[in-house]
Amino acid sequence: MIVGVPKEIKNHEYRIGLTPAGARELISHGHSVLVQRDGGKAIGLTNELYERAGAEIVDTAEEIFKRAEMIIKVKEPQPVEYAMLREGQLLYTYLHLAPDPAQTEGLIKSGCTAIAYETVTDRKGGLPLLAPMSEVAGRMSIQAGAHALERAQGGSGVLLGGVPGVKPAEVLVIGGGVVGINAARMAMGLNARVTILDRSLDRLKYLDELYGDKITTLYSTIDTIEDLLPITDLVIGAVLIPGAAAPKLVSRKHLSMMRPGSVLVDVAIDQGGCFETSKPTTHQSPTYEVDGIIHYCVANMPGGVARTSTFALTNATLPFAVQLANKGKQAMLDDPHLMNGLNVHKGMITYEAVARDLSYDYVPAAKALTS
Numbered sequence: 001m002i003v004g005v006p007k008e009i010k011n012h013e014y015r016i017g018l019t020p021a022g023a024r025e026l027i028s029h030g031h032s033v034l035v036q037r038d039g040g041k042a043i044g045l046t047n048e049l050y051e052r053a054g055a056e057i058v059d060t061a062e063e064i065f066k067r068a069e070m071i072i073k074v075k076e077p078q079p080v081e082y083a084m085l086r087e088g089q090l091l092y093t094y095l096h097l098a099p100d101p102a103q104t105e106g107l108i109k110s111g112c113t114a115i116a117y118e119t120v121t122d123r124k125g126g127l128p129l130l131a132p133m134s135e136v137a138g139r140m141s142i143q144a145g146a147h148a149l150e151r152a153q154g155g156s157g158v159l160l161g162g163v164p165g166v167k168p169a170e171v172l173v174i175g176g177g178v179v180g181i182n183a184a185r186m187a188m189g190l191n192a193r194v195t196i197l198d199r200s201l202d203r204l205k206y207l208d209e210l211y212g213d214k215i216t217t218l219y220s221t222i223d224t225i226e227d228l229l230p231i232t233d234l235v236i237g238a239v240l241i242p243g244a245a246a247p248k249l250v251s252r253k254h255l256s257m258m259r260p261g262s263v264l265v266d267v268a269i270d271q272g273g274c275f276e277t278s279k280p281t282t283h284q285s286p287t288y289e290v291d292g293i294i295h296y297c298v299a300n301m302p303g304g305v306a307r308t309s310t311f312a313l314t315n316a317t318l319p320f321a322v323q324l325a326n327k328g329k330q331a332m333l334d335d336p337h338l339m340n341g342l343n344v345h346k347g348m349i350t351y352e353a354v355a356r357d358l359s360y361d362y363v364p365a366a367k368a369l370t371s
């Protein structure tokens, strides 16, 4: 199969869908890999490294989309990209369709077969292709929040760890999954006081067993959130209902309960955000203020540490990429976990939460693939 890797075009997105080592693995299985010129240059993955791995360097995205049978990317296709997709072509990338009707329509119109990293599953019930970027974003969320708390950034001027004689900041992490646990670890490491909320009692039990009295675990309800907001300096939004639009857990009226200059970091923004006042921001202009509260809502946080993130992403995506290149759509029929990644096929929506949130008919993936 011909596999194409275009340069990412989202604002300050320096990740690339495949490392040179990943390209070499695909080529060793008999596939051809096309990489857009300078696609990895910003993070030291030069054209020469890809060529040494056996890949062909191609000048334009147009040529990649034209020649490749499978496109491997990082972020959801932008309008100029989904306009270039076609029926029979595989698209393997993050999609986050539920909050993005325009992209969904674009993919439907293209007729392509679109596999979303964020809904591929594993045997343990996890999301193995989302997890590495959630680890990155969870860890970054505390750095981003700490910076936004600085007075010159509009924050309240609180240092997360405090100092001897001055109390540390209160960090509230809503959602104790992969983002949540990584955020909590970083916040604890900086000596902040950490509370984690979740709706999964199993997850709260796990976190409690792991961290004991270093954190507080609480069941997530509106009451719990309202009790905590007035004493919280930094809130991390880290909830997920796979594939679905994020539930809104902090409303605009809640902002007035918080101390001015407190910070909300909405990591769940790629699924539409879990705070009512969230709107996607970029690395170029990551924060804005609503009612005295600083919001950080960067939808591609891992792009900020693109080198680490690119290696972490390819480590996770490569085994499935090899299966897809080897077997085409049969790879999904052979592996139910990969099939869970299928969101759109030949104009059909094959992921139930996306169909429900955007009011499309739902066609189960197995049926769509065999129709």
Ligand SMILES: NC(=O)C1=CN([C@@H]2O[C@H](COP(=O)(O)OP(=O)(O)OC[C@H]3O[C@@H](n4cnc5c(N)ncnc54)[C@H](O)[C@@H]3O)[C@@H](O)[C@H]2O)C=CC1
Pocket: 118, 127, 130, 131, 133, 134, 135, 137, 174, 175, 176, 177, 178, 179, 180, 197, 198, 199, 200, 203, 220, 238, 239, 240, 241, 246, 247, 249, 266, 267, 268, 269, 270, 271, 298, 299, 300, 301, 302
């Ligand atoms: N902005 C960015 O750059 C990035 C965003 N993300 C996003 O971060 C979000 C979280 O991802 P993961 O941690 O990997 O998901 P996860 O599935 O590991 O964890 C989500 C947790 O939220 C909990 N949850 C669901 N509803 C809840 C509620 N009402 N209250 C409290 N907890 C609730 C679940 O029980 C689960 O433990 C996702 O939307 C993901 O796409 C991930 C990476 C990068």
Ligand SMILES: CC(=O)C(=O)O
Pocket: 075, 094, 130, 133, 134, 270, 299, 300, 301, 302, 303
């Ligand atoms: C998961 C995601 O949205 C990202 O890595 O940018």
Ligand SMILES: [Mg+2]
Pocket: 076, 095, 096, 100, 270, 299
């Ligand atoms: Mg998006």
